[in-house]
Every structure is written in C-alpha cells, then in structure tokens.
Amino acid sequence: MFMFDKPILQIKNLSKQYGEGCSYCQQEDAKLERNFCPVCKTVYACKNISIDLHRGEILGIVGESGSGKSTLMKCLYFDEEITTGEGYLTDYFNGKENIFTQSGQQKRFIRNSLLGMVYQNPMLGLKMDFSSISNIAEKQIAAGNRNVEQMVDRSNELLDKVNISIKRSKEPPKNFSGGMQQRVQIAKALSSNPPILLLDEVTTGLDLSVQAAVLDLIKTIQRVMQISMIVVSHDLAVIRMLADRTVVMLNGQIIEEGLTDQILEDPQHAYTQQLVYSLL
Structure with a gap:
C-alpha cells in the first residue's frame, strides 16, 4: 500500500568519496580495484546511490563488509558529510528542501527530531556511564523538550516498551548485556517520535537467541508505531x-533492488545469487 504514496525519504545520486579523485578514476569507464583508485588512492565509499523510503516501510540494505552501506547510514544521519547528492524528507518543508545543503543548526534539528539512529556499536549511540533514563532524556532535550516530568514518563514508557525493567532505569548501559544495550539505543532513538529509524547492523555480535529478541522487538515497533525504517545488515536472514x-x-554501488521476496527467490546479479545461496 505504501508503494503508491509519496516517499517519506528520497535520496538522489548520493556519493561519498575519501580523497580528491584524479583524471584516471573520474573517467566513466575507469577500472577501479573494487571501489579504490589504484592511481590516486581515492576510495569511492558510495557512488550515485538513489533510494526511496515509504511511510511505514522497512527498507533493507544488504552487502558485504566494505560495500558502503554503513557509510550511507552515516551520511543520512549527518555523521559524515556527503560529497555530492540530494535528500528530501516529506516531514521537512514538505520534501522541497535538500537536507544535505541545510545549515548545521537545521541538520541538528533533522537529526534530533526527524531521525533516530541505532548503531552497531552501542558505545557510539549511548553514554555508557550515564543512567539509561538519562541517555533517553538526552535525545528529548536535543529535540527541544524541557519538561522533566514528561521526559521521565516518556523514558520509562520506552524502557518498558523495549522490555527493560523500570527498576534498572537508573543503571548505566555499561552494566547491561549487548542485547540490552541495543534495546536502550532503540528506546533512545524512538524518544523524540521520529518518523524514520536508521538501524546499522544492530544484531552483529549478539547471541542467536538475543538476536531473535531484538529483531522481534524491531518488527513489533514497526507494526505498532507505523514507523519507517532503513535496516542495514550483511546477514540476509535479518533482511x-x-x-x-x-x-x-x-x-x-547498488547492484540490485526489489521486493525482498523477489530478491530472495529470483536474484539476478551474480553477487546476490551467491548471497542467497549461502543462506540456503
């Protein structure tokens, strides 16, 4: 149903390179070593990426380590500056302003109010020595909330939603297991009611039973809150x-895209076929 709606997020021709580039690698038919220029050593981490995300949809991005998927997520959350490209959010000036050309102040507003991020490494998303409730409140403060009672209530509500006992809300995340840390990150990411959640390899390094619990939580949140998500993983089973x-x-680069069932049942690109068959 969401496929016919105007996308909530549109990314057009996003590129991120590390290095200046040279006359060799900037040729249309340049032969790079994977995404690396053998002449000037420039790395093309993302090259002409265009994606649409619809309201209430989960978009999966899959690829091996070094494929550029985590760099793309960092660019979307303004952790990295893009080299070229455009991005439009329906909930920001009705999708008429390129989010990547906005001022630092406006980018912070988008990041704090319209996006939520869950990192692969919880240390990037949480202050490990602060209490869990303080971590969640921090995102609300950044989004402009100044009502302490309201923030405490919202933080406790979210901890309950991600199955962490209120009794442990004053404990710092460093006391928690990896799975619990990811759940605190999810609660923090949701605390300002963003329409879009970005999840970068959130189950990597977790035990299988813990992975299953985190994935079930993500699916439940998406179903109940109708939040749009981009989920990055190297694991096709997660996708x-x-x-x-x-x-x-x-x-x-994007080499293939489509409905998940279609990609899994009838992969077209040789690399996708290899990925799918390794899962069987």
Whole structure:
C-alpha cells in the first residue's frame, strides 16, 4: 500500500568519496580495484546511490563488509558529510528542501527530531556511564523538550516498551548485556517520535537467541508505531525477517533492488545469487 504514496525519504545520486579523485578514476569507464583508485588512492565509499523510503516501510540494505552501506547510514544521519547528492524528507518543508545543503543548526534539528539512529556499536549511540533514563532524556532535550516530568514518563514508557525493567532505569548501559544495550539505543532513538529509524547492523555480535529478541522487538515497533525504517545488515536472514524491500550494495554501488521476496527467490546479479545461496 505504501508503494503508491509519496516517499517519506528520497535520496538522489548520493556519493561519498575519501580523497580528491584524479583524471584516471573520474573517467566513466575507469577500472577501479573494487571501489579504490589504484592511481590516486581515492576510495569511492558510495557512488550515485538513489533510494526511496515509504511511510511505514522497512527498507533493507544488504552487502558485504566494505560495500558502503554503513557509510550511507552515516551520511543520512549527518555523521559524515556527503560529497555530492540530494535528500528530501516529506516531514521537512514538505520534501522541497535538500537536507544535505541545510545549515548545521537545521541538520541538528533533522537529526534530533526527524531521525533516530541505532548503531552497531552501542558505545557510539549511548553514554555508557550515564543512567539509561538519562541517555533517553538526552535525545528529548536535543529535540527541544524541557519538561522533566514528561521526559521521565516518556523514558520509562520506552524502557518498558523495549522490555527493560523500570527498576534498572537508573543503571548505566555499561552494566547491561549487548542485547540490552541495543534495546536502550532503540528506546533512545524512538524518544523524540521520529518518523524514520536508521538501524546499522544492530544484531552483529549478539547471541542467536538475543538476536531473535531484538529483531522481534524491531518488527513489533514497526507494526505498532507505523514507523519507517532503513535496516542495514550483511546477514540476509535479518533482511528476510524484517524488510519489505531490499537494496543490494557492492563496492559502493547498488547492484540490485526489489521486493525482498523477489530478491530472495529470483536474484539476478551474480553477487546476490551467491548471497542467497549461502543462506540456503
């Protein structure tokens, strides 16, 4: 149903390179070593990435380590500056302003109010020595909330939603297991009611039973809150469980995209075929 709506997020021709580039690698038919220029050593982490995300949809991005998917997420959350490209959010000036050309202040507003991020490494998303409730309140303060009672209530509500006992709300995340830390991150990301949640390899390094619990939580949140998500993983089993549509990345570029069932049942690109068959 969401496929016919105007996308909540549109990314057009996003590129991120590390290095200046040279006359060799900037040729249309340049032969790079994966996404690396052998002449000037420039790395093309993302090259002409275009994606649409619809309201209430989970978009999966899958690819091996170094394919550019985590760099893309960092660019979307303004952790990294893009090299070129455009991005439009329906909930920001009705999708008429390129989010990547906005001022630092406006980018902070978008990041704090319209996006939520869950990092692979919880240390990037949480202050490990602060209490869990303080971590969640921090996002609300950044989004402009100054009502302490309201923030405490919201933080406790979210901890309950991610199955962490209120009794442990004053404990710092460093006391928690990896799975619990990810759940605190999810609660923090949701605390300002963003329409879009970005999840970067959130189950990597977790035990299988813990992975299953985190994935089930993500699916429940999406169903109940109708929040749009971009889920990045190198694990096609994670994408199979979560994603409505899937984008496959290799060497900084999109090589295949479509409905997740279609990608899994009839992969067209040789790399996607290899990924799918390794899952069987």
